[in-house]
Amino acid sequence: MKFHKLKQWIKSLLPSSYQLKVSITTIVTRTLYIFIVxxxxxxxxxxxxxxxxxHLELTFILVAAISIVIYLPLIERMAKSLRVRFLSEYLTEDAESFRQAIKQFNYDALVKHVFPDMVKITESQLGTMxxxxxxGTFSFHTYFRGRQKKLSPTKDIEVKQNFQEFLRSKKSGASVTEAIHSPEINGDFLELHANYIYPxxxxxxxxxxxxxxxxxxADAAHTLSLLAGQSALTIHNHILSYHIAENKKYRKEAEYAERVQNLLETGTIPELPGWMIKAYPRSHGNLVEFFxxxxxxxxFVVLNAGRSYQHIGILLSYILGVVYAQSQLRILKGFSxxxxxxxxxxxxxxxxDRYELIIGKIGYSELYLIQEGKQLRITRENDNEEVVASIGWKNMIQMEKxxxxxxxxxxxxxxxxxQETVVQ
Incomplete structure (x- = not known):
């Protein structure tokens, strides 16, 4: 235990890789500036x-003017460029670079650049985002031992509700010591190999x-809080954009589906002696086919898919198309x-989902019907409340009434x- 504490104390005295890079960048740029001056x-x-x-005073004034007006801005620009290249825009101490990076902060930048940077500032070897x-599920990415962009996305996983509630209550982050008395939460920390989690x-x-x-x-936690807040907003905007795009896509799909549905549905009503058959304007949840x-x-078949979405028509048209094709091949023989x-x-x-159907056969002066489902009804026109067919049975309905x-x-x-035809 004492050896571990000694090791941690020595480690705290040594600069981290980030601090080392900052120091080297500063030393290089200032040394170069002094040499040029x-x-x-x-x-x-x-x-x-x-x-x-x-002449000595004149030399000093000229060099001072050149150094301040020309060299100093160039060296500052060079230092900013080195920090952006070797330290990342999101970790640089230059305010202008940081603001520019935040403007370019999108979902791809979060995964490829910001996530590795957040792991770096915590001086961790392993990070999971x-x-x-x-x-509504969570996709996971890992970062290990400073290998930037070596990210391994895994399958989407559902994070337990109690763990989400725990994180929502820890707006400033939570260490594993805060979860010691909660076995389930502590188990989540262990599963993630985490000592610290920031929501x-x-x-x-x-x-x-x-x-x-x-x-x-404390300094790293402050920077982490800025990046975490921006990350949440970025993910929120990404999800919002996705749903907007999906809504537009489905709207287009619905338009195409309606066109295809109109093309696929034959719905040709046969002309049979004595029979008058009328088809009313259909809804997008049902289709009719005669064969x-x-x-x-x-x-004939009346088919209802139990939904009102326009693109359901493609599904129904396909099914009735299969039935119609089989009938043309003379494969079908009857109700069964x-x-x-x-x-x-x-x-x-x-x-x-549930679906409902009515299968009917047109006889000489009667209808034979089989009905499945309760949304579809078979009634007399003179009394819409009179149901003339039983569900699940083969019904014969006389037309004289x-x-x-x-x-x-x-x-x-x-x-x-x-109407009975009269032979002259």
């Missing part, structure tokens, strides 16, 4: 005639965090084949009327 003094002194009164994704908070919401293997000093089976009988084909097609598409309506809620989809 003395070289200039020597050149000017040689050029001024000795016969002039106060969690970033909230638009899906990225914006408007009381956790957008990510930095986990490092060393507890930073003949092997024995020449006319069937049609129902089995629709069910298997939904399974192949891995459709998780009046027209039949197929509705979704209160919106009509199809109307079937029959």
């Amino acid at each position: 003395f070289a200039t003094y020597y050149v000017v002194y040689k050029q001024i005639p000795r016969s002039l009164t106060y 969690a970033v909230l994704s638009p899906k 990225f908070l914006f408007r009381e919401k956790l957008f990510g965090f930095l986990a490092v293997s060393n507890i930073p000093n 003949q089976v092997e024995d020449g009988s006319w069937f 084949d049609i129902k089995t084909l629709i069910q298997s097609t939904f399974q192949k598409l891995e459709w998780k 009046g027209p039949i309506l197929i509705l979704q809620g209160k919106e009509p989809i199809l109307k079937f009327s029959f």
Whole structure:
């Protein structure tokens, strides 16, 4: 234990890699400045005639003017350039460079540059950064032993709710000693191989965090707080931009889906003796298809996917297209084949939501119907409250009592009327 404390004390006396680079940069630029000033003094002194009164004073004034007006700005520019190159814009002490870096602070810069810099200022060998994704999970990046840009993104992980609440309560960061009495939180520290975690908070919401293997000093913690706040805002803007872009994309997809749906849906109503069939303006949640089976009988399918999104029409059109294609090949023979084909097609598409359907056969003066689901209804036109078909059973409906309506809620989809034809 004493040896460990001695080791830590010696380490605290030695400069960190960041401090060492700062010191070397300062020494190099100031040494160069002094050398240039003395070289200039020597050149000017040689050029001024000795016969002039106060030639030493004149040399001194000229060199001082050149050094202040020309050399000093150039050396400062050189020092800033060296710090930006070897220390990073986000860690330099130059205020102008830092402001410029903050302006360019985007999501890519956070992952590639800012994250390694935040690990550096804590003087840690290992760092892990969690970033909230638009899906609500966290993507993780690691940084190990000063290898900048050697980042290893892993799969998205759900961070436990109690750990998120703990971090939200630690706005100024938390060390592992604060989690000793909470076994679950302490376990999260151990899993991250972290001695210190700093959260990225914006408007009381956790957008990510930095986990490092060393507890930073006060100066490093102050710089870390500035970068963490900017990181949270950057992640927030990235998620917002993603959702805006997705919204625009889906809006476009919906427009294309409606066009494709109009092209795919045949919906050709057959002309049959005595029958008058009317199709009402359809909604985007349902489609209708008529087709003949092997024995020449006319069937129809009303299919509802249980959603109202416009691009659902592509899915329904595909399924009814499969049914129509099978009917043209004379593969389908009746109710059982049609129902089995629709069910298997939904399974192949891995459709998780409920769907409803009505399969109908048009007879001479009657309809044969099978219904699945409660959103679709089959009623008489003269009394919309009279339901004339039982769910799950094959129903035969006589047409002499009046027209039949197929509705979704209160919106009509199809109307079937029959009038006996008189042979002259």
